[in-house]
Amino acid sequence: MNASDVLWQYREAFARGFFVTLELVVLAGLIGTFVGFLLEWLCSLFEGPVRAGVDGVAFAVSAIPALVILFWLYYPAQSLLGVSVSPFLTALAALTLIATFSVYRIIADARRDFPQQYVTTALVLGLNKAQILRYIQMPLLIRAALPRWVDLLVVLLQTSVFASLISVEEVFRVSQRINSVIYRPVIIYSAMAVLFLVAAGSGMYLAKYLRARFHRDFSER
């Protein structure tokens, strides 16, 4: 059985596994983005201790390895709460947690670096707050945040392989299972690497494109 035979024979298993991986990443990315935005907005309303608290949690989430968060949510947290959550949902919760605080930091950084004089100028030219948000702040913030956001999706994709350790049937676990049957590790893990290269490479290319398309050198020439 040559390489193409292996891949062809197990194409459906690979596809299913890769679909689960993408499902995890896309859902975590979308929910994390929404909640991260919401969190930053809430912090901008209250600032002070609320901001300090969220910053502390964001630091902790970024400092603790993803695998530890995943295991903690899967074993101690469920044991403490007396609940049983499926591996997929547990992995989704872990990735969403990471995505949420990453998005929060991306938006908070972009807001912190935003030149307030653009807003002041808009005010004295008669724009109201909603118009300033729509036409000045959002376009500039999105331009600043978008490439980092795409980078985050790539990181989530790479992190998603840890889900295999709690039995989520994502592409890495599927590859392991196939390998345990036919023992062709070079072919199988190379195929998996190609899948990741295509997915992550597309994301990286998109990030590069967005940087070139939207990031303007604001310095005078």
Add this chain to the structure above:
Amino acid sequence: MYTLEHVSRNYGKVSALRDITCAIPTDRFVSVVGPSGSGKSTLLRLLSFVELPTSGTIRLDLEGLSYTSGGKARPWPAVTAVFQRQFLWPHLTLRQNICLPLAAGGMSDITSRLQHVVELFDMEDFIDRYSNEVSGGQATRVALARAFVLEPRLILIDEPHGGLDPEQQAILNSYLLKLRKAGVGLVVVTHSLDFAKKYADRVVVIEDGEVVEEGSSTLFTQPRSRFLKNIVAIP
């Protein structure tokens, strides 16, 4: 007319303006001069109502309407401002920079207004560029045009000559005169005493956060303030 009563502005422990009481006309060409760090730009920000005084009050009476600092005074864009670094929005072309406030204000004659200012400020050659693709002088012209197109009664301008060579300064002065001829009141913070002497109807001198002298351009022939005396004494 602006009426300032005991206006002070502090930034932490730093006192930028101290107990200023004076009147500043809004229908004239007023120059605010003084040494660096004397509080000129702070005064301009207070007059534009984007900042509040730490103490004291600023009242603006304009065409029957009265605005007082401390409340939710929003005299914009009847009173508007061009700040020191123009702050053209970098994600928009210069044309869009001018059109956005018009569209946001619900103006119906955007095209004709735009055409008018493009011709008035000679911007045909660069109107579709971005702000980082034009010179400092051109950016200042666009910022003035963006303010003027809204037909304000008063434009507050901070250091319009900053970073411009003498030729660009002369060109800029001609545009400021065009604004004045169009009936717009101007309050211009400047380091250029020649400019103030030549064009201003009224001059306000600030030193160490205090208004130390004000009057017509005859101030330059009989200066009382240390700042003007020192400058005039230079041969």
